[in-house]
Amino acid sequence: MLAGVLDALLLQSGYNAALVGIGAGLLGAAAGASGTFLFLRKRALVSDAVAHATLPGIGLAFIVMALLGGDGRNLIGLLAGSAISAFAGLLIVEWIARRTRLSEDVAIGAVLSVFFGFGIVLLTVIQTMSRGKQAGLEGFLLGATAGMLFQDAVVIAIGGAICVTLVILLRRPMTLVAFDPDYAAASGRDVRLIDLAMMMLVLTVTVIGLKLVGLILIVALLIIPPVAARFWTERTDRVVLAAGVIGGVSGYVGAALSAAAPGIPTGPIIVLVCFAVFVASLLFAPGRGVLAAIIRHQRFQIRVHRRQGLLALAHGEPIYDPLTIAVLRRARMIRKDRVATDLGRAQAAKTLRDEKRWEIARQVYTDEAISGRYDGLTPIEAVLTRDEIADLDRRIGGPAMVAGA
Amino acid sequence: MSAAAIELATDHGETVETAIGADVPLAVQGLTVSYGDKPVVFSVDATFPAGSMTAIIGPNGAGKSSLLKAVLGIVPKLSGSVTVFGKPFETARRRIAYVPQRASVDWDFPTRVIDVVMMGLYRDLGLLRLVRPRHRERALDSLDRVGMADFADRQIGQLSGGQQQRVFLARALTQGADLFLLDEPFAGVDAATEKAIITVLKALKEDNRTVVCVHHDLATVTDYFDRVMLINVRKFAEGPVASAFSAETLQATYGGRLAATHIDQLDLVSA
Incomplete structure (x- = not known):
């Protein structure tokens, strides 16, 4: 087992394991860095609504592609569908919180459960379709266990690069809005636009992480690294950096562990590694630790x-x-x-x-x-x-x- | 320019923007703000001359902070216009610095004193420009002016309430603005901070900058400010402290909420 983990960590466990390791590392780093601003803005749970809202998009994309005579399992098509429905869910959360007397937590709860329920109905319908038997769409719930294709790794690499670029570009406005939205608005920042950009980061991470970690657990990768990182430093830029490192290392190590013990799904292991880092930070961090x-x-x-x-x-x-x-x-x-x-x-x-x-x-x-x-x-x-x-x-x-x- | 002159000018077809000269730092016309369908500020006109220090006074819930926030575009205006140095607010925004209420942010945020002050430079820095030593010096200089230079590397959570307020003022100073809008800068601060803040504000006034403060302490109005604006949803008085800050205007603004004995204790110039 130990030798297996070591092999996987050193990328010696074969092509597929190496691909999963690199992909999970990149995903974790992008998720940690992006999630930091969400955490600092105190809107971490919006990511849960966004993640669950991907499911109907996946189902609908499959049905549309299948009806048009194409391959319903086309990854790009499925991810595009998930992004569209996640964006719709996000807009509904924003609209409810802004335009009605209901608060954001209620909006999150409503959108999360309704979109997820609708998605499950669609998956059931797909099961009864002649072409739907081997669709394997359930993999998007908790992440695939069978490993990754090269195409999946490319999607994560491109999406992760977009996220990191956005974080670097928008670090000042996002920090300002997270710390003092009134001051940001007074100095001419469009707070809604910056909030939206923050959410697009989260949406991107969610969509690229669907195949590997699944929509239910991706939230953990967005929230736990920044929370753990916060224990170690009092500076925003360093929290972002540390969260990226914690997410990246957790993804990589988690992937190696699951490669060494076949049958254990990658996503949950990554989340558990992340959690271990969090517990260690909570207990042993100087200054803020228990x-x-x-x-x-x-x-x-x-x-x-x-x-x-x-x-x-x-x-x-x-x-x-x-x-x-x-x-x-x-x-x-x-x-x-x-x-x-x-x-x-x-x-x-x-x-x-x-x-x-x-x-x-x-x-x-x-x-x-x-x-x-x-x-x-x-x-x-x-x-x-x-x-x-x-x-x-x-x-x-x-x-x-x-x-x- | 007086309100009557503006009215005259607009009657003759000039737009308000051209009617108000570039020498007037801030002019507000017919400003109405509402939350839901309840107006909290109703049709307020006001002019703030250059080099003046104005206290906005009124009872709790009178719309003082809302007025400031509407001027700054933080909350939407239902109607009215805001003119800054003769230009529409949006184009002259750079010349304004805002000091929000201290309680409006989370002081456990992972950031140091110097980082908060540096936020006043974000507009100059843009998205990508790196922080240079001269930026840091500008921030340190602002901190020095409020007596907080020794605290530059502290985490903001370790500061006392008064020190937090001074850091907010330092951030505004760093912007190098001409018009300063402050929301309750003296609320719940220690005596040393109150002294530090008023010294800085008076220095700004000497430098022909314009200062507008939402203020709650009637006892210090005469010492600290040269102009007042009394509001309670509507504007009740506006002008030099000597004339506009009287027992009559206070009674009108506060209604029954201000005891006559309290007014007697204020050392007012009788009208």
């Missing part, structure tokens, strides 16, 4: 307890809180019998002096930029200059005696 947040909170808690403990020592008060005792013990500021060490007494005196300085500083400096910084933890050295502190000390008077010193 573990980083827990560690940050604990460090903060220790600082608070340490300060409280030192002030208690300075005032000669007993300490009962077990965490405070543990913190001071670990810092070697108190002995086992809770009596302050030399270090503890020195630190306590220093803390008390800091409190006194703050007390005076908050009377002297009415400016919020200084007095507003008092939170019981920030040392005054971080806010005032040495001269200013010396001035405060003159007001306090001689060094205070600390109990127990």
